[in-house]
Amino acid sequence: MTDTAVDFLLENLEQLIIDCDKRMTNKNQKQTHPSKSTAFEFFLENWEQLILDRYLEELIQKEQVEWFYKEMQFLRQFLKDSEGKRNEQEVKDLVARIRDVTHEVENSFDFFAFFASMKSMLEVPIPVRRVNRVASSSSMVNIVASSSSMVNIPIPWNEILATSKIKLNNAITEINSIKEELMKIYKWNMYGIGEPQIGKSSHQRLLRATSPIIEELIIVGFVDDTTKILELLTICENQRKVIPIIGMAGLGKTTLANKVYNDPTTKYHFYKQAWSYVSQVYHKRDLLLSIFTSAQIQLPSNVDQLNDDQLGGELYKRLKGYRYLIVLDDLWNSEAWDDLKRYFPNDNNGSRIMFTSRNVNVAEALDAEPYNLHFLNDEESWDLLQIRAFRKEGCPTDLIEIGKIIAKKCRGLPLAIVVLSGLLAKKDKTQDWWSYVAENISSYIVSDLEQYMDTLALSYNNLPHHLQPCFLYFGAFPEDYEIHVRQLIWLWVAEGFIRQNGQNDQKSLEELAEDYLMDLIDRSLVIVSRKRSNGGVKACRVHDLLRDLCLRKAHEENFLRQIPWYKGVAASSNPVAHQQRRMCIHDNLVGYTSSKHYELHIRSFLSFGRSL
Template sequence: MADPALSFVIERTGDLLIQKIVFLKDVRRQVERLRNDLVRMRCFLKDADQRQDEEERIRHWVSEIRDAAYDAEDIIEIFASKVEFIKDKGLVTKLTYYPLKFVNLYKIGKEIKSLRMRLKEIADSREEYGIKNLGEGTTTHGEELQRLRRSSPFNEDKDIVGFEEITKSLVAELLKEDRNRRVVSIIGMGGAGKTTLAKKGYNHADVRERFNCRAWVCVSSIYNHKETLRTIIKQLNPITNELLDMLEKMQEQDLEQRLYQDLEDKCYLVVLDDVWKEEAWDCLARAFPDVNTSSRLLLTSRNRDVAQHADALSKPHELKTLGQEDSWQLFLRKALAHGDNAGCPSDLEEVGREIARRCAGLPLAITVIGGLLLAKKKLKSEWEKVLNSFNTNLSKSQSGVSAILELSYADLPANLKFCFLYLGLFPEDFVISVRKLIHMWVAEGIIQNRDAKNLEETAAYDDVERLCSRNMVQVAEMTVDERIKSCRVHDLLRELAIRKADDENFFQIHDTRDDKISAKSRYLAVHVLPWDENYLGSSTPPLRSLLFFNVHGYMENISLNLKSFGKLRTLDLENVQIPYNLPKEIGEVRLLRYLCLRYTSIARLPRSFGCLRNLQTLDMRTRATVVVLNFIWKLESLRHLYAYDIRLDIYNIRWNESLKIEGLKNLKTLSRVNFDDIMHNNMITLTSLQKLGIWVDDMSEIDKLCMHLSEVGSLKTLQLYFDGSSQQPTLGGLSKLHHVTELKLSGVDLRMLPPDFPPNLSRLSLKFRHSTDDPMPVLEKLRQLSFLKMEFEFEGPEHMVISRHGFHQLKFLQVGRLNHLDEIKVEKGALPQLLCMRIRDCGRLRKLPEELKHISTLDMLELVDMPKDSISRLAADMAFSVPNLRIFDS
């Protein structure tokens, strides 16, 4: 498909015809003709795809079709939203607006007629470009992709080969007896494995033992001195609100001084990953003390001059490309998921070795092409197709890596191409929340035509996995149950996405303060705020998405003239400094589906907010309580409502009125609302509700709450937040919640275990203030429990005992902040399915249970925020018993 954006817009137009049939019945025939015109135009796009890289006029031809398709979708949705708005009004208002309906019908008919004329002119011009009709429809990608073994920031890539000797050299350099502060450097081209090698050195047992203070920061090409300093300081200190507020207010010189003081008496190791410019090093160098503590800085860069500038006496470790045999072994691991010394099917070896040779020894290139092949049938003909396409792409590009990346992009189905291009909106090295990304993709309508509504988010997550399995996207963090929690895009692949998006006029990125909005922008990402604070109101581009990133350090407010953005679907204002109240014009953005106000100072939503009938995700986790009028129940498309504290405006409601939420049939997530608001709503009407978070206190009758929720059959996750009351709340009635499989209880005064639990509970998270009793005898009887996480504030038991009958289904166990815990005993036969155990901030714990060594399933032990002497002792005790030992410093 020549244009993935165009492909999904055409399909979206067809979906809208089905959805809006009631409102479009008087102009339906015209709309159907318009869509048929677009579908016919798509027949020529495959031929255009093969030639648009060569001919500017063909790219322009595709661009004209795309603009017409976008305009068609906008016309249908805007008209339908106006009719829906009238439909919900009272009789008098309907009579008032009735003549307007005919005006709108006439207007949409006229606009469609004009669009069809445009498409006819575009179609007539195709013969001038020599574009052939290749037949209707597009090829589909029917094969399910296999998941590759993926790495994360916390795990080294076990598939990397050829690094053994250079790793030894790197570690020796870091441990060299030299009291002076030295800079150890790794250099190499993008994708050569610099970060992977640095991670091997950083996590090496001898290195962890040597340095009592470690930190890791990615500098990248767009260098922000303040943010880099803040990132390091946060890793060296306990995170508190006071620290965060202080760091936000500090100037550069103050931040440098604070970091210097934090490191002054330490033997520290700080990794500066991906340093592009000598100026970046010069800014940072003065913050790192050189006071005869044998400290080290580990620097990675693509530029040898940067490394030599940082330390002229230190010879950089240069990552060369892999040799022929190492390339072949890595290729086998990635393309066939083989381990060490595994062979290749004889009929594939010749073509496979040729593909590996064309990768020129670059690990990233081999990894990406291997991911592509892993998804294909293991047939010689399939591999030959890749090799032939590989040659074509090589002839188009000066860079072999670029050719490989272009090939992988070309192999993506149309919907995955769109998803991949969308990731280019995020800043370099940005860690992307998968949950947030999925909400955005669904809001954009990318997934809509492929599954029923209730499966859209599942399909979106599958797309994230597909992109990861092809190594087009990197896994940043996994959950305990092996789901992708966050991801990032390698900078070379991000460059590819930006280049492709630029070719297709897909989006615009503002990364300098002088950027202006293009009149044709439909997707805009703001990475740097412009000098003109009113620039968002200075033009009226047809924006569909407006996203802000990394602008929280700016003190000036930004003015939003929302009347200019009537076609907006996605608005992400996270961390943006905007006025106290959201502008009332927000109600005019009626196509809006995703709105994020997280970490803003917005404390009130206007009455017009109730007009946002298409809104699917609302994130109100702001810095203050959000005051609203009683309009949430009107947001009929709402799926996810996130809040820290939401309150009704007491000056504009009736006495004793509660927040109304009943009737929201699409709502899946509701967090966090007050106990009284839940009790005053008929929760059975929330037929899709899966996750619910509630604020409770010592006056809340939990038994009645559980009875109230017992009939909500879709509810799977319940979170109860205790607001710091002085008495222990009554926690009876949880056994009534047969549908709940995940329970989270947290609050500073939760002092004892509930008398009962949901009978089908599989996941449990507890956060206590005081508990002198061992909770294990009660918890180990929860027969279906597979995940248990416990944290105790201030006090906790001194001993814990897991009996031989305990936790037969448990796969993950975390105990944290147990400052009084001396010993954990595990009897023989306990925890037979345990995969991972995490111990966090348990300073008095001297020894781990001997029985852990005999649990054959135990794959990982994590020690988090533990004293250095405890880490050394516990790690030495378990080093030869657990395959993976992970240590995280505070």
């Protein structure tokens, strides 16, 4: 993550130096820049004209840009040299400081460019104007001057300009301080980090040229469970029955439910089937509409005029008389069931409602007998790890012993095994690497869900740097949100995550983004939820536990701030919020925008709210 941010800033500074030279030699000629194959092109298009502006010339001097470029190169080299050694607290702290100072420098230079642009366009003192803020698709914040607006916010531009200059000076002091610490590490060869060799590094690997293959779901340890659930669905009494599948996160509840849902026996037995994701935060209407869609029931022509209860009544009419199966995935409490149960008719024809939940109390509240999933035993754990890590190949004999140790240390949690298998499959299959993985898995008996996070974090920490921001970006989406791949790719490209490095220039950014996604899928960090007719990925999602990991890491990296529901809390009340680069709001967008906050450190803004 930090490595990517520094690379991005270095490209920024390098282009500024080039454009400063152009400004000095010919201020009146139209400027052109060599093609840059990154999302930074968006930014360069703005800089091309801004660098000629007399206002910007007053704010940014070539010597200053060259100094930052030289020092950031040194910091980038340390990031390269410290790879694999960032578990040391001192190294970890230095990497965090490099990340923060990189963001401060980028923010300051971006604001200088914007300030100059506004003064050049308006030729009036900026502080007296009022502006609209709009979401940005590039690294430069887009602010549109207008008298009519969605949100009018008076912004003290001169005050912010002065603050940006102070922050840039502070950044110089901080860079010098960091450099002193790094020189000590290099001098004494601490943590095995030797003398630096300044030069550009290429940390990206060659992306595969072959078309990705999406494998079918591999299930281990659910044979007996599948048989028993099928019996509960198809053989027992005709009375409408609720079947709860209960277990902790990552145990395979959704996987088992999905296997049973798509079993030919189930397809033959039920006339109508529907699957709906519930999650902690849900909307009754969304659940009803998803059941209509999943069951392929035609919506009423006047659906927009119906309230939630009327829509539920229409669902009741269309299910009446049919034997149906409804799956409610990830039910957190009985509230959602209370909202929906009256719309599921009981015709004594063997209809079933199946739900998955982490909380056994939900089953008790529904007066339903829970089906509790068990952890995998050691043999099942090893079988799953082998299948996921080696696919159709067998495990080499020299890795069997250490492989069984890795599987056992996952303590029977399928998600942990699958994620670690993805990590093992992507690295060289050597005893040294597998021993390293085994040593870094918690060896104590896991009794708390929190303790699995270290195991899952191991896969994140070993991701190539260019994939880390792509993975963390999944934390921006609401829980159980089905993400359309095309939308995700556009967002990644706009954020500047997709980078060409000379080895993959023949591919477009969109094609590279698809390769990035397939890499994350291959590592079992992303789940394919829908496929295209040609076998490609149409939509995807992440497991709740991995989404929690995204949010934790995103917080550590100041990568993302999530506001599930805006309740009027001042956006500036948390000092950490001033460092986080992205913001996402999942509901009550109007409440947030009407509060008239300005947060110029935000690089991008995502809203999934219903209230627009």
